[in-house]
Amino acid sequence: MRSKFFIGALLLLLSVSAAYAQDYLKGKVIDSGTDKGLSDVFIKNVTKNKITISEADGKFEIQGSVGNLLIFSSSGYLSDTLVVIDAQSLNIRLKVNPALLKEVNINSSKSFDPHTEYPEIYTKSKVYILSPSTIFSKEAKNARRLKKYFAQEEKEREIDRAFSIAYVSSLIPIRGNELQTFMAMYRPTYDFIQRTSGPTLAAYINDSYIRYKALTPEQRKQSSLTGQ
Incomplete structure (x- = not known):
């Protein structure tokens, strides 16, 4: 009985380790004019269809590896596209959009629906009292930030339509x-x-x-x- 328990625990540990062994890209997004970190920059790994947004200081972490295509976009700034050639810490400098016109950041298509395209964000953002990981894990916190971001973008799209x-x-x-x-x-x-x-x-x-x-x-x- 103990051996079965030990084997089960070992397999669980290995599966958790494998999940955390995935490659991640880290870096920082800054304003090219002021060198200040930019928060809530929408970042998409097009290759792996993974998304995140930058922290308050501009730092970010997203699943990916060398050769992946990343897109960085933020209201009031020109979007930047990067093909990762070095997995070392990435420094992204965004330039202010001279047009100064409010832009929709996620996708230019007005039919974009985050609920359909990224359902996992809404699943991971849920909080369960008996599951501490849904409250304190970095993945859960990031999902909740993205959910809030999507809600704001949906409002901006409605303004754009009118x-x-x-x-x-x-x-x-x-x-x-x-x-x-x-x-x-x-x-x-x-x-x-x-x-x-x-x-x-x-x-x-x-x-x-x-x-x-x-x-x-x-x-x-x-x-x-x-x-x-």
């Missing part, structure tokens, strides 16, 4: 970079979109354009940088 370039440009006579600056300055909140009808949103855009025209070029630049 406050689209096509719709805004149909109401006001500016285009190109100036239109992008205007949209970055006056991007509505999710709560506003939720309680707003079409005519109310149109009125908001027109009123915002009146305020925008009253600004000097320097004021427009400063307002777009501060988000006000």
